[in-house]
Amino acid sequence: MPTKLPNLLFDFGGVIINIDYNLTREAMRRHGSSIEFTQAAQAELFDLMETGRLTPEEFRQGLRKHYQLAATDPELDAAWNAMLLDVPAERLALIAELRAQGHQTALLSNTNQIHIEEINRRLREQYGFGHGIADCLDRVFYSQEVGWRKPGEEIFRHALEQMNWKAEETLFIEDSPQHIETARRLGLRTLFLTPPLTLQDALPAALRAFPREYSASV
Incomplete structure (x- = not known):
């Protein structure tokens, strides 16, 4: 057999x-703050998003509140997606x-x-x-x-x-x-x-x- x-x-x-995590960190920094996100570890906000316990809108609001980011929804999505390459x-x-x-x-x-x-x-x-x-x-x-x-x-x-x-x-x-x-x-x-x-x-x-x-x- x-x-x-x-x-x-x-x-x-x-x-x-x-992927390149640095691109998202740099993009978020341009909107006001660096974020706690790496390949090895990340803040609870991202864990909640990755396990379906936050909607995209709740995630965006969490980013604005936790990291004092001044950005529109499309700007936040673009920064979050910046890490995604080919x-x-x-x-x-x-x-x-x-x-x-x-x-x-x-x-x-x-x-x-x-x-x-x-x-x-x-x-x-x-x-x-x-x-x-x-x-x-x-x-x-x-x-x-x-x-x-x-x-x-x-x-x-x-x-x-x-x-x-x-x-x-x-x-x-x-x-x-x-x-x-x-x-x-x-x-x-x-x-x-x-x-x-x-x-x-x-x-x-x-x-x-x-x-x-x-x-x-x-």
Whole structure:
């Protein structure tokens, strides 16, 4: 019997889409204040937004109040979206190739309604996707929609249960060490994607090494 191909669980930002947190911090600063937001940690306001406990309007009002920002709704949205860069076509092509080979795929992303709408709008315009990134994968799991966020275990368990995947048969591709740590604790295999490596650089080698743990390096 052929060996089952590993399931592929992708992070979004820094893995499929390029991001630069500094651009959002700089854009917010132009409206009056820096914000507490990095890849490793963020203020409670952002956690609440990413778990669907704030509407976009409540989030904007929270930004104005907490950081003394003087900006309109469109200006705040533009500053918040400034971190979102491009989705390279070669990454989408790699995912499509792996799906064609028989790999099951899913997205597991800490994100929010404003970012989801903006990214998917861009993908529709650039690539003609009817449903944005969901067109490229078997399933998407957004923290905004499921009510949990990484690095908590709940969102990983939810994705595995919904996909009917076993942890040991799943490769999690991520660029944040705290999320990798949770995945490993739950028994998933992991690919820690550290810059300047990209998905197309490191994923093929990680799949060849599967089920052994793979450490990408330049």
